[in-house]
Amino acid sequence: MRTFRILLSKELRSFFLSPIAYVVLALVMLFNGVAFYASVRILQTAPSEGSLVTWTFNSPWFYLSYFTIFPLITMRLFSEEQKLGTIETLLTAPVRTTEMIFSKYVATVIFYCVLWLPSLLNFYVFQWITRGMADIPTGQLIGSYTIVLTMGLFNIAIGCFASSLTKNQIVAAILSFSMILLHFLLGAFMLYLSGQSNQQYAELTSYFASIQHIKSFASGLIDTRPIIYYLSFTALVLSLTHQVLDFRRWKV
């Protein structure tokens, strides 16, 4: 545990002492800010069944920030170590592969949470400026941030895995972006196809269609099925990352 803590603080330092982290944070804040402001404008124009929260989390700007974040924050995790040759030092040091993976993973998750905190602040700024004129549905807010966190855990795991496969950060970023996008589009495409197939298939596709999960959680409906799906997938992908890194120990 001590090793884990040391590695975690090292990873966190490398995140927060790098100016790139702040550029990413500013970029995400900008995207989320635009998503939020666009939702305010929509609700100013005409009454809608969707609340400020629903509109914000279903905005194209939200998806833009969502797809950009993961490659940016995970691409350097293992690729950089491999490129600099420090991975050999790490692998031969009295550090378990699991500790190494988890420290990097948890540090990224913490950074990811920090990236999303300002978007929560947007709602409070709005309340403050409008003097609480519009209600922000708490249930929808809880649902939205729950799914953002849960899907984040899964996508960060994919980013870790992609980064462990190559020493080139750009390749790692493209790989993770492609995998995340593929998972998302596959779900959306199958959801579309489910309209032309039987109920069983429709249920199955909605089980892993991320777009459906975001919509449902953003409306305030929290379901254990997507949560279990993302968490178990995260565990599976992290175990694959473990195998990839361990492979260096015994490969020819």
Added chain:
Amino acid sequence: MPELEDPATPAKSIARFSIGVNVIVQVVLGVFLFGVVNYLSWRTYKRWDLTIGQSHTLSERTIGFLESMDKRARMIVLFTKGTQLTSNVHDLVDEYKRYAGKKLKVEIIDPAREPNRLEQIKEEYKMQFADRKDGVLIAVDGADDKPRTKFVDEDAFFTLDPSTGRTTAFTGESALTSALLAVGEGRRRVLKLVTGKGGLNLGGQGGTAMDFLVEFARKENAEVQTIDISDPNADFKDTDVLVFVNIKDDLTDEEVRRVRDYWETKRGSMLVLLNPEFPTPNLHALLKEYGVVVRNDRVLEMISGPRPLTGWEVTSVITLNASVTDQLLWGRNVKFRGKTQSLEIDHLNEEELRGRGIVVEELLQSDDRRFWGETDYLQDPPVYDEKTDSRRGPVTGVYVEKGVMQDAKLRVESSRMVVLGNSTMLDPPWDTASYDLGTSAINWMLDRDELVGIAPKQKQWFRLEISNAQSERIFQIIILALPLSVVCFGLFVWSVRRA
């Protein structure tokens, strides 16, 4: 001196094959475990409904009904995909399936994309669906293995505000539960509206409680028929609820006898919406027999100060513990827009009523600080008189049950009645509480206790009315100031590290 290890000793070879096999086994096991966990999660899951108005949660009544359903049912959802209503219906049906388990088989068909399957369904159930209408087909196994069916069309799933054309509530739950119940019951329930007594323009364009009855019948699998009680051959058979709306002409002795006979001997139910404008002493006398005293007064509001009395509107509160409705409605306000008579429970004859198995309870009571029953309601301005006027906070609605049993299963033999001080509470446009109370009251009289308290899911419409200055400030802070401050902080961190 100890012997040093020979540096030339070759390193122990790595068993790559066995490690490789081990890795493959681990990966396969991981994937298997992932599959098992997700299969179990798919089968057994939990949901927390934090939506506004708990729009994804079934009422306890529906859950109880589904869990106790003893017949196998099939629900074929025929809604064109891509609309909010369809999504709401799919979510709803999902919940029905979750609680009914294997007793309910659900099939979702998009009529636009699956015309062949639609044709098969039509053929299978020998049904003709209304053109271009979405809906849900419900089939329940009948006694002779022939399924009984009912098509609930899309209109039953929502209510619209006619002035804006917007959906005001999602009524899918009550539509589906009542349809399931009705198909199980085997026949449509009949509300018979008393005609020939004036006071109700049947051919009129809306605006009366008649519209409510029609709306109720459409959504709750019932039908509205008329009955002329002056006709000696008037058929009370199959009358589930006898409805008096706003009658002007009083009942004759013979009519009173027929109504009494219907109510007392045939497990009758009556909804009486009084008309304070016209005296109906025989009807009042009949009601008194069952413990309901109709007072010759008007409910008025106490207004202090120079403001003149301008209207007759009465706000009443649904009393706590009223078994006519569910606790969701207890304490909510309903409005009577016209002149309203106050009612009173005949406490003097309480013993005698109890001896006859009659229980009378208050259903609606107006605020005792604001309203009183004025007997001399033509005086200007009206003033509360303790001696002649009815007490402050008059009762505007009561319900009566005869033959009430402690055991709910035996209660099917009881006669039920709801009396309201005027009929305007059910005039359109209905506010939510009035609509829900009317629906609950009729379902209570139909002995459909399962449906009492299935409230429509109110739709909330959001609109922001903020000034341009506020909008600009939001833009400046959220899109400019906050991200820029983070960039500045990042530059500061960078410069510190460089230094």
